[in-house]
Amino acid sequence: MNHTPVEGFSKMSKEGKIEWLVNEYLDGSENALQTLKQYWNDDVELQRLHDEFSENTLSNFYMPFGFAPNFLIDDELHCLPMAIEESSVVAAASKAAKFWISRGGFKTQVISKTKLGQVHFMFKGDKEKLEHFFIETVLAKLFIDTEAITKNMQARGGGILNLKLVDKTAEMDHYFQIHAEFDTVDSMGANFINSCLEQFAQTLKRELFASDSFTSEEKESLQIVMCILSNYTPECIVRAEVSCPVEDLEEGNVTSAEFVEKFTRAVRIAEIEPYRAATHNKGIMNGVDAVVIATGNDFRAVEACAHAYASRNGKYSSLTHVEVKDGVFRFWLDLPIALGTVGGLTSLHPLVKLALQVLGCPNAEKLMGIVAVGGLAQNFAALRSLVTTGIQQGHMKMHLMNILNQLEATEAERNYFVNFFKDKTVSHHAVIAEFCKIRGVKSVEELKKG
Structure with a gap:
């Protein structure tokens, strides 16, 4: 089917946008129309709030909002809010929390909390002259010109930490940066950082054009390319760890x-083998992202930063590490992560506000630790399963309900299958075969026809 471009879509009413979408892409389906509308909130004001979170909002996309209890973090008990659609993540995190609650719990430490941004610009003049000019003339004025922007942040204990000129001409002709470091306290700080950077660019241009140290050709060669924060924050790091005597780690029939030995070997493989590390770190991010989303933070920024950090030494590697020393097992995660507990969705989304209340209304540093613990717990649970019973046993039992929902099983049938697979390994094939058997048909196709 050929579609035609639409003019002024953003100016249409919500009903008009839905009508266009259904008619243009969904064959005018009444069922599609109802699917979009059935997720609207009956509370008109609440729905308006959600509509204004993003552009061209036509409906709400629900995700399971679960909780993982029994997390002992820095000697304080927490229940972690987790928004995620993947089976077994919340269950695995909860299981890891229960395992470690009697072994001292999780410990966290914010190692550093510096966030970064750059003014990227081109300059074809004398590099040494530019560097001297930046230090002697521009640097102090960058701080002065941003005083109005930084006043409130400084009052909260944050602000601009450091500024420097970076020469990147060895990698790209005429390319320089103003590299800026910030502390944004309890806000994620994107708008604050970007506002500062844009002012830096204006100040640099103004001062260079007013200077007698540069020729007219040099002045004209200055081009501001862009002013933008970096989501790679290798100096905004939190560590989460667990430890206990080795003898406390007996697992069923496994001493x-x-x-x-098996656990340490599994982590070591993820440290040296990128193919394994990608899946290993994805499991960590299952726990991280779930808490990040539940608390209204930017999980795409968190993901980008984590994976860049995992590659910082030139090869993609594990974010978690393990050591055994003097009879003590220690497992830890160093996670670069920039979070906020004020601003954005944190003060707008009702479930985000609830999630933060459940966590005790943490500041940004404390939330960094909680999120890292979610990732460490998830990784421990996955590795524990992988080196003992295997990952599929627990995962497929959680997946059973998804299969039964696809088959539109009755409540009685759901109860039957939970009992049926109590002592069996779940597989998609086995579920389908047993389902067809109790329905008295030969295939799923027959079910659909019936």
Whole structure:
């Protein structure tokens, strides 16, 4: 089917946008229309709030909003809010929390909290002259010209930490940066950082054009390319860790020594093998992203930063590490992560506000630790399963309900299958075969016809 471009879509009413979408892309389906509308909130004001979070909003996209209890973090008990659609993530995190609650719990430490941004610009003049000019003339004025922007942030204990000129001409002709470091306290700080950077660019241009140190050709060669924060924050780091005596790690028929050997080997593989590290770190981010989303933070920025950090030494590697020393097992995660607990959705989305209340209304540093613990717990649970019972046993039992929902099983049938697979390994094929058997048909196709 050929579609035609639409003019003025953003200016249409919500009803008009839906009508256009359904007619143009969904064959005028009444069912599609109802699907979009059935997720609207009955509370008109609440729906208006959600509509204004993003552009061209036509409906709400629901995700499961779950909680993982029994997290002992820095000697304080927490229940972690987790927004995620993947089966077994919340269950696995909860299981890891229960395991470690009797072994000292999780410990966290914010190692540093510096956030970054750059003014990217081109300059074809004398590099040494530019560097001297930046230090002697421009640097102090960058701080002065941003005083109005930084006043409130400084009152909260944050602000601009450091500014420097970076020469990148060895990598790209005529390319320079003003590299800026910030502390944004409890806000994620994107708007604050970008506002500062734009002012830096204006100040640099104004001062260079007013200077007698540069020729007219040099002045004309200055081009501001862009002013933007970086989502790579290798100096905004939190560490989450667990530790206990090796003898406390006995796992079923697996001795503590065997468990530690297998677990350590699994982490080591993820440290040296990028193919494994990608899946290993994805599991960490299952726990991280779920808490990040539940608390109204930017999970795309968190993902980008984590994976860039995992590649910082020239090869993609594990974000978690393990050591055994003097009879003590220690497992930890160093996570670069920029979060906020004020601004954005944190003060607007009702469930985000609830999630933060459940966590005790943490500041940004405390939330960094909680989020890192979510990632560490998820990774521990996954590795624990992988080196003992195997990952599929627990995962497929959680997936069972998804299969039954696709088959539109009745409540009685759902109860039957939970009992049926109590002592069996779940597989899609096995579920389908048993379902067809109790329905008295030969295939799923027959079910659909019936």
